[in-house]
Amino acid sequence: MAHRKTTLKDIAELAGLSVSTVSRALKGDTEIALATRDRVGKAADRLGYQPNVFARGLSTQNTRILALMTQGLHFSAFYRQCLAAFEKSAHERDYYILGCSVAQGHGLREYLPLLRGGMFAGVSFMDYSFGDVQVLDLSREVENAGVPYVVTYDDPSLPEDGYHIVRVDFADQARQAIEHLLKLGHRHIAMVAPWSRPQFLNGYLQAYSNTDLPCHRPELYNIPVGLIPEEGLMDSARKIAEEVLNLSPRPTAVFVPKAIMAGPLQFCLKRAGLRLPDDMAMVTTKDVRDYEYLDPPLTSVSVDIQEFSEASVETLVKTIEGGNETPSRIVTVPSHLIIRESCGSATGRGWHGLERRKHGKEVVL
Amino acid sequence: MAHRKTTLKDIAELAGLSVSTVSRALKGDTEIALATRDRVGKAADRLGYQPNVFARGLSTQNTRILALMTQGLHFSAFYRQCLAAFEKSAHERDYYILGCSVAQGHGLREYLPLLRGGMFAGVSFMDYSFGDVQVLDLSREVENAGVPYVVTYDDPSLPEDGYHIVRVDFADQARQAIEHLLKLGHRHIAMVAPWSRPQFLNGYLQAYSNTDLPCHRPELYNIPVGLIPEEGLMDSARKIAEEVLNLSPRPTAVFVPKAIMAGPLQFCLKRAGLRLPDDMAMVTTKDVRDYEYLDPPLTSVSVDIQEFSEASVETLVKTIEGGNETPSRIVTVPSHLIIRESCGSATGRGWHGLERRKHGKEVVL
DNA sequence: CTGAAAGCGCTTACAG
DNA sequence: CTGAAAGCGCTTACAG
Numbered sequence: 001m002a003h004r005k006t007t008l009k010d011i012a013e014l015a016g017l018s019v020s021t022v023s024r025a026l027k028g029d030t031e032i033a034l035a036t037r038d039r040v041g042k043a044a045d046r047l048g049y050q051p052n053v054f055a056r057g058l059s060t061q062n063t064r065i066l067a068l069m070t071q072g073l074h075f076s077a078f079y080r081q082c083l084a085a086f087e088k089s090a091h092e093r094d095y096y097i098l099g100c101s102v103a104q105g106h107g108l109r110e111y112l113p114l115l116r117g118g119m120f121a122g123v124s125f126m127d128y129s130f131g132d133v134q135v136l137d138l139s140r141e142v143e144n145a146g147v148p149y150v151v152t153y154d155d156p157s158l159p160e161d162g163y164h165i166v167r168v169d170f171a172d173q174a175r176q177a178i179e180h181l182l183k184l185g186h187r188h189i190a191m192v193a194p195w196s197r198p199q200f201l202n203g204y205l206q207a208y209s210n211t212d213l214p215c216h217r218p219e220l221y222n223i224p225v226g227l228i229p230e231e232g233l234m235d236s237a238r239k240i241a242e243e244v245l246n247l248s249p250r251p252t253a254v255f256v257p258k259a260i261m262a263g264p265l266q267f268c269l270k271r272a273g274l275r276l277p278d279d280m281a282m283v284t285t286k287d288v289r290d291y292e293y294l295d296p297p298l299t300s301v302s303v304d305i306q307e308f309s310e311a312s313v314e315t316l317v318k319t320i321e322g323g324n325e326t327p328s329r330i331v332t333v334p335s336h337l338i339i340r341e342s343c344g345s346a347t348g349r350g351w352h353g354l355e356r357r358k359h360g361k362e363v364v365l
Numbered sequence: 366m367a368h369r370k371t372t373l374k375d376i377a378e379l380a381g382l383s384v385s386t387v388s389r390a391l392k393g394d395t396e397i398a399l400a401t402r403d404r405v406g407k408a409a410d411r412l413g414y415q416p417n418v419f420a421r422g423l424s425t426q427n428t429r430i431l432a433l434m435t436q437g438l439h440f441s442a443f444y445r446q447c448l449a450a451f452e453k454s455a456h457e458r459d460y461y462i463l464g465c466s467v468a469q470g471h472g473l474r475e476y477l478p479l480l481r482g483g484m485f486a487g488v489s490f491m492d493y494s495f496g497d498v499q500v501l502d503l504s505r506e507v508e509n510a511g512v513p514y515v516v517t518y519d520d521p522s523l524p525e526d527g528y529h530i531v532r533v534d535f536a537d538q539a540r541q542a543i544e545h546l547l548k549l550g551h552r553h554i555a556m557v558a559p560w561s562r563p564q565f566l567n568g569y570l571q572a573y574s575n576t577d578l579p580c581h582r583p584e585l586y587n588i589p590v591g592l593i594p595e596e597g598l599m600d601s602a603r604k605i606a607e608e609v610l611n612l613s614p615r616p617t618a619v620f621v622p623k624a625i626m627a628g629p630l631q632f633c634l635k636r637a638g639l640r641l642p643d644d645m646a647m648v649t650t651k652d653v654r655d656y657e658y659l660d661p662p663l664t665s666v667s668v669d670i671q672e673f674s675e676a677s678v679e680t681l682v683k684t685i686e687g688g689n690e691t692p693s694r695i696v697t698v699p700s701h702l703i704i705r706e707s708c709g710s711a712t713g714r715g716w717h718g719l720e721r722r723k724h725g726k727e728v729v730l
Numbered sequence: 731c732t733g734a735a736a737g738c739g740c741t742t743a744c745a746g
Numbered sequence: 747c748t749g750a751a752a753g754c755g756c757t758t759a760c761a762g
Contacts, residue, residue: 007754007756008755008756019755019757023756023757024757024758051755051756052755052756054754054755055754055755055756056756056757057756058755058756058757060757060758
């Protein structure tokens with residue numbers, strides 16, 4: 001099918017040098033004469049040289065292959081954008097990244113032999129709940145395999161010491177979102193948050209208490225949702241929309257930290273006859289490009305994906321290269337409010353701000 | 366972070382044998398005394414041995430890692446089920462499989478260094494159009510890297526010789542679907558097919574000509590669609606629904622080889638006020654479990670995923686292990702009609718068959 | 731500034 | 747039936 005792959009030896013022969021020199025030249029070792037480095041580079045290009053990842057990995061004990069593990073990767077636009085950003089950060093450090101979708105035992109069968117087989121130089125666990133037993137098992141596997149890892153996206157059930165954590169402050173996100181909505185005059189705000197992230201509720205309550213406004217029955221206005229299978233997205237959204245609309249008094253805004261539901265929920269609310277943003281303001285999290293194309297475009301509070309990925313990759317690479325002695329490291333990536341039109345913004349279509357209009361339409365789901 | 370990985374040497378020491386013997390024992394070489402094999406197996410288990418993929422790959426020149434490349438992997442339920450099935454087939458042969466989502470140049474940047482770096486023992490190109498220049502470039506890259514590959518899902522623009530192809534007969538799928546619909550009494554049938562797969566139209570026409578029924582303006586009733594970005598799915602579906610419903614005479618059935626659109630299209634048709642299956646029958650392709658949970662459950666014509674994956678992995682592994690001399694191989698995987706309720710089947714809710722009812726409802730999209 | 735040599739963890743002819 | 751040895755393609759002390 002094809003020519004044998006070109007190796008260091010081929011280059012060495014072509015350039016009349018030893019394999020060791022070629023190896024050093026290629027990695028830009030300044031001990032090697034500049035002229036030599038040049039010559040080697042040219043020869044390598046001419047032969048289309050690409051280092052054999054396996055040989056390199058064996059020799060250095062660093063495969064330079066990182067795994068980004070999360071559940072429902074590729075399902076969520078946010079995860080996919082993260083993967084792309086991780087990739088960018090990894091490449092800058094001459095690492096590769098492979099996205100592994102590992103959810104509740106599923107996908108593990110696929111990656112475990114590779115993990116144990118020394119494939120990965122490090123793994124980043126993204127957006128897992130370490131309260132979940134399955135996830136704990138997974139992390140134990142990784143630990144047993146002797147693979148360095150970082151936990152990105154935090155988790156409350158994780159002790160701080162002994163872990164490398166790139167943290168997103170969920171409570172702060174909720175606080176920012178709710179304060180924004182309170183400032184716009186909303187008083188009854190529903191929240192659709194992941195079951196496993198109680199921090200959002202803390203932030204929600206904190207925002208109210210910061211303003212001295214009364215917080216009406218938070219136990220009802222906060223709607224926790226579990227893991228949603230891809231196929232069940234619209235169905236869940238419809239149910240949630242129903243729940244939101246049946247609250248009394250009817251909320252005028254909804255904060256959706258369960259970001260995967262934001263689009264579907266918006267769709268369902270519109271189908272239910274609501275005019276957005278007038279009848280219902282919306283804020284979500286995990287900002288992605290797609291929010292701009294939704295109607296109305298979604299306001300969100302989110303980490304900057306690139307900044308976040310950068311922090312995660314940097315921490316991971318430091319851990320890998322620093323060896324066992326790397327002190328455990330906690331980084332918190334800040335969250336910012338990104339205002340679009342879903343709360344009635346100035347952008348594009350006038351400022352709706354405080355004047356919420358009553359709607360008399362029949363709501364049909 | 367963790368104990369050094371256990372190696373063959375560790376087992377050898379524990380069992381009081383040489384590394385070579387341990388290596389052979391572990392792969393079940395019958396030359397090795399059964400008692401020895403046993404002892405080695407026990408020792409390996411006790412130490413939690415897992416062979417280092419890199420060392421093995423280096424030594425055998427076969428990394429045993431396969432790549433399944435397709436665009437929009439994980440986006441489509443079908444692709445994901447395929448990945449799972451490939452995985453199963455691969456594992457039976459002691460291979461691993463990694464899913465790579467590579468679309469129009471995108472994702473390539475990520476996988477190319479790994480590909481060139483000798484990571485993959487083989488790659489399966491799934492459901493690509495080799496008429497596309499980008500795809501040709503990709504295949505050339507793979508070829509230059511000296512990596513064996515198979516083309517699964519066929520392509521008309523591919524010459525047969527010199528390729529290993531696992532083929533799906535698109536024309537036959539269309540013929541089966543349309544014949545099914547014609548038999549049920551439908552006379553005006555819309556088709557939503559991928560732009561890049563003209564074979565579907567051939568099958569469509571053939572079904573009509575087999576029955577001597579007149580085929581009304583196929584150039585209008587066949588609606589070609591291009592690549593649809595994930596975010597644009599519902600929008601596209603809405604547009605397509607509109608197009609279908611504006612055809613005159615209004616079709617009573619639609620065949621959707623662009624399978625990713627089937628669910629969304631069904632949803633839109635329902636939202637447009639149609640009663641399914643009475644007002645519109647539907648057949649699609651790429652059968653997945655999810656079809657069973659849709660309302661009404663979707664009839665489809667499809668290859669059996671496991672059979673298909675098995676054929677693909679088998680062909681690929683033969684090519685890898687057979688070396689350059691493997692004769693080019695073409696396998697066609699048969700397609701079957703899977704009848705559910707979306708054409709008004711006997712299952713569950715009575716037989717609607719020939720009596721199509723007129724509907725007087727307003728159609729709102 | 732460059733090269734010879736050992737080693738990463740495995741496999742596989744080749745001896746015995 | 748088992749072992750010593752070479753080799754896969756790279757990296758990296760260690761000499762010179």
